[in-house]
Amino acid sequence: MEKLADSLSGELESLHPLPRECSIYRVPETTRCSHPSHFTPRIVSIGPFHHGKEELKAMEEHKKRYLKCFLQRTKVRISSFLGFIKAREAELRNCYAETIHLGSDEFIKMVLVDAVFLIEFFLKFYQPNFRTDEDPILGKSFLYNDVKHEILLLENQLPLFILNDLFNLAKTAMFETNLYEEISFMTITCFWLRGDIAGYLPIHENLLEINFSRAKHFVDLLILCLQPSQSRAHIPLKDVNIPSVKELHQAGVKFKPGSSNNLLDIKFNEGILEIPFLTVYGSTERLYRNVLAFEMMHGYTGYFNDYIIMMNYLVNTPKDAELLVQNEIIGLGDTEAVPTLFHILDKGCAINYSNFQYSGIIANLQAYCKLPWHKWKATLKQNYFNTPWASISVIAAVILLLLTCIQTVCSLIAL
Template identity: 40%
Template sequence: MEMRQIANDQSDICNHVSVDVENQLKLVNFVRDKLRLLSPLSSECCIYRAPKQLRQAAEKSFIPKVVSIGPLHHNREDLQDMEVHKLRYLKEFLHRTEVKLEDCIKLIKNSEVRVRNCYAETIDVNSDSFVEMILVDATFIIEVLLRTSFPELISGNDCIVGRRRMLKCVALDMLLLENQIPFFVIEDLLSQANVVFSPENDDVRFTMFKLTGNLLNSVSPRVKGREGFINKPHSSRIEHFLDFVRITLLPPKLPAQKYLLRSLSSIPTVTQLYQAGVKFKAQHSRNLLDVRFEKGILEIPCMYLCVSREDLFKNLIAYEQCHFNDAYLNNFAFLMDRLVQTSKDVEILIQNQILETNFPDNQRATTFIKNLAPGAIMIGDDFIFADLCEDLNVYCRVPWHKWKATLKRDYFSTPWAIISVIAAIVLLLLTFLQTLFTINSNKCS
């Protein structure tokens, strides 16, 4: 009996092992099939939905308000009214440029695979519908760009661009959110239609840069002492309009060296720097990385804060996280978040013309900056402002800087305060001399 039981047990074990091996093979084949069917992420990929954690924190910043461009929000019911207007613009584009509809469709059809590869997710739309959507949206963009640069193209019954407020809403949806189409599609259509910005220059890329720059300048508040967006970004490749904006905010040569941030909690606030004697100066540069600290002076690029800029920066932060290895604008947002903790910090920056805003109070401007940082990240331990923050900490640790700042702020802040201090010193000196004279007189007598 015992031998038979042992044999049965061994048989059960073998059967169990056989079943496990069979199940593992099934799982291996199942996963292998999924990997085989998985389409590789193309090198052309440049258009993404914002990461879920960012959308959950600020859903409205990533949703178009007026018009949908591209496939990601194409079927939104609240945006369908604009589809008829986009068709009207396609009709006007074909009539004015005298380009054939057949040629436009052929051009986009030939680029369909490349266009689809630009999206991080699979666009589940058949070929004809996809080509039609890209054509309608691309020509709509061209018409809006042209009407911005050439107001004479606006007809009396133009229901979109004829109204400046509507134009701003359209432009923000069209250019600053991530529901876009690739830049090269619009360039190709411009080239085929032979649309140029001026007779002096027939370069399509220059035309596209100029038109886009004009539109951005028309809807973007001008910062005092600095012109609007540049008309020609310092890059040979522009992915889409949000990429265009990002390039205009960064230097031609991006920082290559990486820095290790030792302590994130040690970055002093604007108020702490002010109390330590640091002076603030507005840097009239469109390069947001141009933050400098030399000889007790902290220079920060001036910024205009408004609701549309908040949406823009959130989309830029999301785009960097999805597309780039180096998150430069994320680093800038992180730095500003640490510098600005209260409305007092904002007040100091406004007084020094570093910040301009149309918000009703400083607390709303503070909220603007604090709302950017929850989505901002750093890649590993890399932080391009680490050395600058370390220099600020070293300066704040020197007691003399704080004493000198306090003395100047409390006793030499106004001419009357200076006069009062001088009068007090003179009075003290006279009192001392009088006392000394009295003592000497008593000794003589």
């Protein structure tokens, strides 16, 4: 027993402390098991979690081509880049929520190759003059589309600070002095995110730059940009019988695209429900799942979690989605896919009854729907005044009814 106790004690002593500053996580198996392809890269690995996997090795040669292009523009030697990373190795390892079992040399080489791949990828997207006819990614749209989505997988992240610092180091000695003069890593990253990701996750044009310096990595940057524009007064959510868009429409609620570009800024005021515009694409679910997973694992307030729950109640059927399409809140597309997306995502969300960000809006919607006058007015408008001809017919019928009444009254007086 003493020998066994010594062995176990040794294992306990050798445990690595969990770094407080970690921000890059491996998705829990309970979350991954139902949709593993949404969290696992199939084309390119970035960072240590999937480094060296056989099915991802084909992209390693392309990464090195990008590294070669990058080095050809700067006078900084490759040994200087490696030494620069070496000095920050401990800090880099501490960004990951688990021990990275790569030797120092392998880890440093991996960081350089992957970091420069991202830098060069954004540079080529920002400045087409940097591309070549032989470019294996930006020259082939199908490969580019796969790569761009995998850059935003939670398990495929590198800390932003090392990307930014390596870019700045390269700028210190360029073969052409004005080559990167007015370009920063923030500039090219935000240009790419705004150009290629905005359709999947609408973000106000200035929020990327505002939050860039605080962000730990790309997924963190998206979460920071999704924080509500103003704090909401929270009240306990007592009744989760949230009316759908169709039910709200029948109760007389009007719908309009949100005045804010923040996807989460749903508002209700004076009978008008504002929902920010969104379009659902084939890769939307994958992006949303990674944002949700990071929000939960990093301990952020569940704003995106609450948005998914709210939208799941509002867009319950294709008819709900159709009404939002008619009101230019959802981009044209498959109205069957929208409710399905939120139903699926909602299964991974948890509602906090005491701190649900839309509780006030829900209470106001429920109160609005309970007033009979709103429903009567909506029924009258939707069924009898929905077209000019219907309105004319109703008015004519009312006039005819009034004339009949007057004639009857006159007849009775004559008697």
